[in-house]
Amino acid sequence: MDKHHLKVTTLLVVSFIVAINETTESRLNYEKVFKPEGKAIVTHRISLTNIISYNKNILTPNVWVFQQWIDNRLQWNGTNGPNKLTVPASIGPDSGTIYNDLNFVIEPNGQVTYVPAMRLTSQCLETGLVRKSITCKWKFGSWTYSANDKDFNPASNISLSEYQHNQRFDITETIENKHSVHYDCCSEPYTDVTYTIGLRKSFF
Numbered sequence: 464m465d466k467h468h469l470k471v472t473t474l475l476v477v478s479f480i481v482a483i484n485e486t487t488e489s490r491l492n493y494e495k496v497f498k499p500e501g502k503a504i505v506t507h508r509i510s511l512t513n514i515i516s517y518n519k520n521i522l523t524p525n526v527w528v529f530q531q532w533i534d535n536r537l538q539w540n541g542t543n544g545p546n547k548l549t550v551p552a553s554i555g556p557d558s559g560t561i562y563n564d565l566n567f568v569i570e571p572n573g574q575v576t577y578v579p580a581m582r583l584t585s586q587c588l589e590t591g592l593v594r595k596s597i598t599c600k601w602k603f604g605s606w607t608y609s610a611n612d613k614d615f616n617p618a619s620n621i622s623l624s625e626y627q628h629n630q631r632f633d634i635t636e637t638i639e640n641k642h643s644v645h646y647d648c649c650s651e652p653y654t655d656v657t658y659t660i661g662l663r664k665s666f667f
């Protein structure tokens with residue numbers, strides 16, 4: 464797609480979003496702030512695709528980060544409208560991390576799905592002498608929004624269905640946990656989803 468084409472498509476998508484929005488105020492604010500009215504339940508899941516490196520206790524894997532929530536400002540009548548909209552992430556709701564080549568998928572009920580591919584890093588804990596066990600963690604949550612606005616919930620365990628086996632490691636466990644944390648500042652809790660992966664160096 465050439466640049467002009469992309470611009471036109473982007474404009475059309477933006478116009479459509481504006482058109483399906485009812486209140487003027489949210490039209491103006493939508494692009495900047497990810498804050499659906501009320502509490503957004505963010506369903507979160509990661510899928511491990513491969514391990515790039517493990518060096519000085521730092522594990523670097525590639526993952527898909529699946530996030531889904533309902534934004535009640537982005538609802539339309541699916542009977543006489545499209546049944547799905549694909550919106551470039553650069554103009555879509557702010558999810559904290561923007562990768563320009565990515566899309567949000569929005570459905571008539573306002574369900575937003577965002578699945579960026581990310582390269583994560585983690586400082587891991589090594590235990591054991593001969594065949595070391597390695598434990599690595601990743602935490603996903605929001606510093607900006609409390610659980611009253613954005614409540615993070617794990618959808619399921621770390622998915623290994625797309626994982627390309629790395630001969631240097633065996634995966635021994637995958638765990639997902641939801642945490643709810645209170646900080647001194649605020650009465651409301653902040654939630655996060657923490658993924659833990661246990662590895663063991665292979666004999667080969």
Ligand SMILES: *[C@@H]1O[C@H](CO)[C@@H](O)[C@H](O)[C@H]1NC(C)=O
Nearest residue numbers: 538539540541542543544571
């Ligand atoms: C959606 O559109 C269809 C066809 O125009 C109409 O019959 C239906 O009542 C609409 N539904 C709502 C909830 O507005």
Ligand SMILES: *[C@@H]1O[C@H](CO)[C@@H](O)[C@H](O)[C@H]1NC(C)=O
Nearest residue numbers: 619620621635636637638639
């Ligand atoms: C996640 O997978 C691990 C095995 O890797 C299992 O021990 C654990 O019970 C699973 N958790 C859930 C919630 O399914």
